[in-house]
Amino acid sequence: MSTKIFVPCDTTALAMGADEVAARIEAQARQRGAEIELVRNGSRGLFWLEPLVEVETAAGRIAYGPVDEDDVEALFDAGLLVGETGHPLCQGLTEEIPYLKKQQRLTFARAGITDPVSIDDYRAHDGFKGLENALHLAPQAIVDEIKASGLRGRGGAAFPTGIKWQTVLDAEASQKYIVCNADEGDSGTFADRLVMECDPYMLIEGMTIAGLAVGATQGYIYLRSEYPVAQRIFNEAIARAEAAGYLGDDILGSGKTFHLEVRLGAGAYICGEETSLLESLEGKRGLVRAKPPLPAIVGLFGQPTVVNNVLSLAAVPFILDQGGQAYADYGRGRSRGTLPFQLAGNVKRGGLIELAFGPSLRELMEDFGGGTFSERPLRAVQVGGPLGAYLPESQWDLPLDYEAFAAVGAVLGHGGVVMFDDTVDMAEQARFSMEFCTVESCGKCTPCRIGSTRGVEVIDRIRAGENREANLELLTDLCETMVDGSLCAMGGMTPFPVQSAMKHFPDDFQR
Ligand SMILES: Cc1cc2nc3c(=O)[nH]c(=O)nc-3n(C[C@H](O)[C@H](O)[C@H](O)COP(=O)(O)O)c2cc1C
Numbered sequence: 001m002s003t004k005i006f007v008p009c010d011t012t013a014l015a016m017g018a019d020e021v022a023a024r025i026e027a028q029a030r031q032r033g034a035e036i037e038l039v040r041n042g043s044r045g046l047f048w049l050e051p052l053v054e055v056e057t058a059a060g061r062i063a064y065g066p067v068d069e070d071d072v073e074a075l076f077d078a079g080l081l082v083g084e085t086g087h088p089l090c091q092g093l094t095e096e097i098p099y100l101k102k103q104q105r106l107t108f109a110r111a112g113i114t115d116p117v118s119i120d121d122y123r124a125h126d127g128f129k130g131l132e133n134a135l136h137l138a139p140q141a142i143v144d145e146i147k148a149s150g151l152r153g154r155g156g157a158a159f160p161t162g163i164k165w166q167t168v169l170d171a172e173a174s175q176k177y178i179v180c181n182a183d184e185g186d187s188g189t190f191a192d193r194l195v196m197e198c199d200p201y202m203l204i205e206g207m208t209i210a211g212l213a214v215g216a217t218q219g220y221i222y223l224r225s226e227y228p229v230a231q232r233i234f235n236e237a238i239a240r241a242e243a244a245g246y247l248g249d250d251i252l253g254s255g256k257t258f259h260l261e262v263r264l265g266a267g268a269y270i271c272g273e274e275t276s277l278l279e280s281l282e283g284k285r286g287l288v289r290a291k292p293p294l295p296a297i298v299g300l301f302g303q304p305t306v307v308n309n310v311l312s313l314a315a316v317p318f319i320l321d322q323g324g325q326a327y328a329d330y331g332r333g334r335s336r337g338t339l340p341f342q343l344a345g346n347v348k349r350g351g352l353i354e355l356a357f358g359p360s361l362r363e364l365m366e367d368f369g370g371g372t373f374s375e376r377p378l379r380a381v382q383v384g385g386p387l388g389a390y391l392p393e394s395q396w397d398l399p400l401d402y403e404a405f406a407a408v409g410a411v412l413g414h415g416g417v418v419m420f421d422d423t424v425d426m427a428e429q430a431r432f433s434m435e436f437c438t439v440e441s442c443g444k445c446t447p448c449r450i451g452s453t454r455g456v457e458v459i460d461r462i463r464a465g466e467n468r469e470a471n472l473e474l475l476t477d478l479c480e481t482m483v484d485g486s487l488c489a490m491g492g493m494t495p496f497p498v499q500s501a502m503k504h505f506p507d508d509f510q511r
């Protein structure tokens with residue numbers, strides 16, 4: 001009987017040498033005359049253990065990691081093929097690893113378990129059940145289910161997804177579109193990529209359900225070009241889904257139509273902003289459009305368009321399978337369901353942690369992350385991407401929910417958590433925020449285009465000790481002007497990290 005061995009094929013595992021490990025495993029098995037079936041699964045998201053090799057046994061999968069290609073021979077000697085647990089790299093049963101066991105995985109339930117492009121595997125793990133239900137529902141009933149789930153946009157603004165879908169459903173038009181925002185530009189984030197590389201049919205299913213809900217027959221995924229592995233896996237999944245009748249002109253014999261195509265971005269952070277993204281999809285420069293009109297009314301090619309983040313759309317199959325209430329049963333307050341947090345920066349155990357809203361930032365960083373990689377004291381955390389505030393220790397016990405964060409001028413955004421130890425210079429971080437804006441601003445409005453350049457200059461003067469108090473006052477004024485006068489959140493939120501650095505780490509501006 002052959003032994004099933006799993007070696008992940010996502011970008012992180014590949015970067016850590018997963019292909020080389022897979023090749024060594026095959027060579028060792030050949031050499032020893034052992035029959036194995038090597039499956040290239042998705043990642044479990046436990047990045048500090050990548051490449052994480054798993055072996056199927058009667059008791060469940062046994063994990064070994066992080067495996068270097070040079071470890072393979074010794075692992076075979078130590079009984080890898082029968083799941084022996086004596087080797088120091090053995091982590092025991094995968095499902096029992098506390099980092100994984102303590103999570104509430106709704107969206108990432110299949111990640112790392114299945115072969116990402118196998119439709120049979122997807123179906124065997126509850127795949128396409130939501131779509132099958134949706135095919136028998138009226139559009140309004142689908143939208144009602146999403147409303148009942150309490151799902152809010154996971155791309156940053158946390159806007160209720162059901163209300164957005166209702167607006168598009170109610171708009172009269174001969175053509176409507178579903179656009180998936182897979183630009184994933186926030187620092188330290190990778191959840192969208194993991195969806196596309198580890199469980200692509202879930203996103204295909206979510207987008208198809210969105211199409212059925214609002215009456216759109218065409219969908220586009222706007223994918224950042226820095227994700228070539230996601231592009232390859234996702235395109236293969238689209239082709240297989242079409243061949244199997246899950247996409248196309250007659251989905252599962254229902255007579256309903258939905259087509260999907262991937263479009264690549266060109267590396268601009270601002271093209272993640274939804275209106276700029278639509279311009280770029282239309283083949284134009286990524287300039288932000290004034291709102292109103294909302295994309296839900298006048299979107300892609302002037303037609304009503306749902307623009308949703310990958311994680312928002314990836315939550316949809318679960319909701320249509322288990323019901324909106326089952327999703328809403330997780331979370332707290334107005335933050336319902338789960339958020340896949342992404343732990344990065346100076347952290348011992350970085351990776352993906354899907355949790356119901358509610359636990360504290362400290363639990364995330366300490367219980368899961370294990371503190372800093374450098375083992376120096378943790379000093380600051382930036383949550384929600386490059387436009388998110390820096391949080392000092394006094395705010396680490398805040399519950400992870402949208403409202404609790406908003407109350408202190410912070411954002412959860414896309415769930416990116418970037419940790420910094422006590423060697424960080426927060427005045428330098430503030431400068432970086434302004435500089436980032438100078439590079440990434442679309443240039444359409446003055447407070448952002450000119451303000452960010454002036455911001456860099458003023459911070460440079462403060463750091464050089466030139467008229468420090470007057471320049472700090474000027475920086476405060478400049479931040480207020482950017483917040484109040486910018487057309488979109490790029491210029492409007494760039495001051496958040498700057499203001500939070502000034503407020504919570506004032507000493508760094510006095511050095
Ligand atoms: C500067 C800027 C960059 C953004 N980048 C992204 C991004 O990379 N991915 C994303 O999903 N949303 C991004 N957004 C948010 C989108 O504009 C939009 O709110 C989102 O795609 C809506 O989907 P959702 O409701 O599912 O979150 C960005 C917004 C701004 C202002």
Ligand code: SF4
Nearest residue numbers: 442444445448488491
């Ligand atoms: S705030 Fe910046 S990115 Fe947004 S429209 Fe104005 S110039 Fe463009």
